Amino acid sequence: MNGVHDMGGMHGMGPMEIEKDEPVFHSRWEARMYALQRAAGFHGRWNSDMSRFSRERMPPADYLAATYYERWLFGLQTLLVEQNLVTAQELATGRAATKADESAVLRASDVAALMRGRSSARVAAEVPPTFKPGDSVIARTINPAGHTRLPRYVRGRRGTVHIDHGVFTFPDTNAMRRDPKPQHCYSVRFGARELWGPQVSARDSAYLDLFEDYLDAA
Amino acid sequence: MSHDHEEHVREHDKPLSGPALRVKALESLLVEKGLVDPKALDAIIDLYETKVGPHNGARVVARAWTDPGFKRRLLTDAAAAIDEVGFGGQEGEDMVVLENTPKVHNMVVCTLCSCYPWPVLGLPPVWYKSAPYRARAVIDPRGVLKELGLLLSEDVEVRVWDSTAELRYLVLPERPAGTDGWTEERLAALVTRDAMVGVAKVLPPKAAAG
Numbered sequence: 507m508n509g510v511h512d513m514g515g516m517h518g519m520g521p522m523e524i525e526k527d528e529p530v531f532h533s534r535w536e537a538r539m540y541a542l543q544r545a546a547g548f549h550g551r552w553n554s555d556m557s558r559f560s561r562e563r564m565p566p567a568d569y570l571a572a573t574y575y576e577r578w579l580f581g582l583q584t585l586l587v588e589q590n591l592v593t594a595q596e597l598a599t600g601r602a603a604t605k606a607d608e609s610a611v612l613r614a615s616d617v618a619a620l621m622r623g624r625s626s627a628r629v630a631a632e633v634p635p636t637f638k639p640g641d642s643v644i645a646r647t648i649n650p651a652g653h654t655r656l657p658r659y660v661r662g663r664r665g666t667v668h669i670d671h672g673v674f675t676f677p678d679t680n681a682m683r684r685d686p687k688p689q690h691c692y693s694v695r696f697g698a699r700e701l702w703g704p705q706v707s708a709r710d711s712a713y714l715d716l717f718e719d720y721l722d723a724a
Numbered sequence: 725m726s727h728d729h730e731e732h733v734r735e736h737d738k739p740l741s742g743p744a745l746r747v748k749a750l751e752s753l754l755v756e757k758g759l760v761d762p763k764a765l766d767a768i769i770d771l772y773e774t775k776v777g778p779h780n781g782a783r784v785v786a787r788a789w790t791d792p793g794f795k796r797r798l799l800t801d802a803a804a805a806i807d808e809v810g811f812g813g814q815e816g817e818d819m820v821v822l823e824n825t826p827k828v829h830n831m832v833v834c835t836l837c838s839c840y841p842w843p844v845l846g847l848p849p850v851w852y853k854s855a856p857y858r859a860r861a862v863i864d865p866r867g868v869l870k871e872l873g874l875l876l877s878e879d880v881e882v883r884v885w886d887s888t889a890e891l892r893y894l895v896l897p898e899r900p901a902g903t904d905g906w907t908e909e910r911l912a913a914l915v916t917r918d919a920m921v922g923v924a925k926v927l928p929p930k931a932a933a934g
Contacts (some may be wrong), residue, residue, distance in 0.1 A: 514835030514886065515863040519855035522871045524918065528849050535744035537773070538751055540847070541765035546754065558837055574838070574853045576743050578799045583750065591759060598751045603755040611758065617767035621776075626817035627890040655888045657835055659862065671818070674890055691889050693820075698882075702863055710860050710882040715889035 507651055508658060510566040515518050515659040515702070537577040543582050548612040548620070551589035554627075555681035559653035560584040627675045629688040632649040635718070637692060641667045642724035645694070645716060653681035656720040660712075664724050668713060689718040752809035777846035780811045781894055784844055786908045788821075789899045799823060801893065806844060816843035816892055822885065823896045824922065829880050830895050831869070831922030833861035834887040841892035845917060852921065862886060872923050885922075895922040902928045 513519070531537035531672035547557070560581035561569075569577060586592045596603055612620065637643060647662040648654075655677045671693060698710035754760040765898065784806055784913050788795040798805040802819035806812060819841060822830035834840065835858045840848040851857055865882045869875070885893045897919040904910060918924035 513855055513858040516859040519859040522851060522856050524851050524872065525849065526864055530847055533744065535747040537769045538765060539747045541768040542751055542754065542760065544768050545760045545764050570855070574850065579743060579747060592757060596753060600753050602753060606757045606759045608759055611761050612764045613761055614763040616768040617771060621771055622813040624812065624817045625814060628818060632866065655836060657886065657888060669919060671891060673832055704831055707866065707878070707882065711864065712884045712886055714886045715891050717889065
């Protein structure tokens with residue numbers, strides 16, 4: 507979706523500020539929020555593409571005004587209701603109407619193994635690649651209303667395939683209908699001037715990891 | 725950001741603020757429904773507050789500086805090499821390490837959200853997740869770096885890596901001068917999070933101390 511989360515190249519967002527000795531969480535509710543997302547995700551009702559899409563759907567004015575973990579709160583509430591783990595009524599009242607029948611609840615003793623575990627989006631499927639390193643490609647001009655990982659700032663721009671990373675699940679379909687649609691994901695180099703015009707350095711470039719469905723041969 | 729800071733201050737001397745209250749209510753609901761065990765939440769928080777963080781990445785970088793064989797493996801199969809040092813897992817399954825040199829400066833961003841290599845850097849800092857960095861890193865990387873105190877000369881090539889898929893990036897900074905013969909442990913203490921994201925250099929020992 508063409509949302510405000512797709513920020514690459516926007517102006518007016520203000521100066522960079524790096525907080526010295528920044529804590530991992532700025533308050534307890536941020537820490538609880540982070541952990542709630544991980545623990546609720548353990549039930550397997552959604553994938554990480556669905557999680558990202560849940561946060562992208564926060565209304566744009568709210569998204570920009572919110573702190574990071576407020577966006578997570580919005581996203582988790584959205585997923586919990588959409589995936590029938592809680593009802594909208596329960597969320598509104600804060601009272602459980604029924605007990606969940608989920609047997610596999612994440613326990614403290616499972617946490618280290620869960621976080622150390624590998625849930626790679628890489629897929630073992632044999633899918634022939636359309637492109638190879640060195641190929642010229644154009645990022646497609648598409649405007650999906652659903653989730654996509656093709657930022658606006660490269661659409662219609664010409665780049666060069668740098669590396670073929672191999673076969674991965676495709677976020678666009680995986681977020682919208684749990685269809686992994688395995689395909690090659692490529693590192694594509696775009697010259698800074700191709701993206702931003704003659705005022706930027708001709709030496710500089712941006713590398714994006716783009717799926718086969720985002721690319722045409724140039 | 726200032727908003728975070730106000731939130732933080734408020735939480736300590738006044739009743740719970742909006743999000744704090746709402747997160748507390750959500751946790752109570754999920755616990756009551758039997759969906760979440762609060763002890764598991766404690767364990768997750770403890771993991772990211774005390775165990776996983778940029779000190780992990782610093783050890784990877786220091787080893788690459790002292791062991792050419794390891795560095796070679798790190799640059800060709802990063803996740804496997806990082807696993808040798810004992811790190812890996814969620815948000816680090818598919819890693820790429822980018823080597824900074826006097827002629828090439830790499831920096832990492834996620835313009836669409838906050839993708840970041842958790843096993844080696846921990847959870848991302850606020851600036852990395854915030855609009856100014858996500859908006860400006862790709863269109864004005866030199867301006868961003870300058871604002872952060874890193875002035876790159878015109879003949880240095882800047883490569884910005886936008887984490888748009890499941891690959892996670894770690895920058896291997898240049899080893900600073902004045903560290904000949906240093907042990908891996910001593911070197912690791914010099915390596916900063918910001919240098920491993922590519923918005924800073926690792927400073928020589930004297931400057932780092934001062």
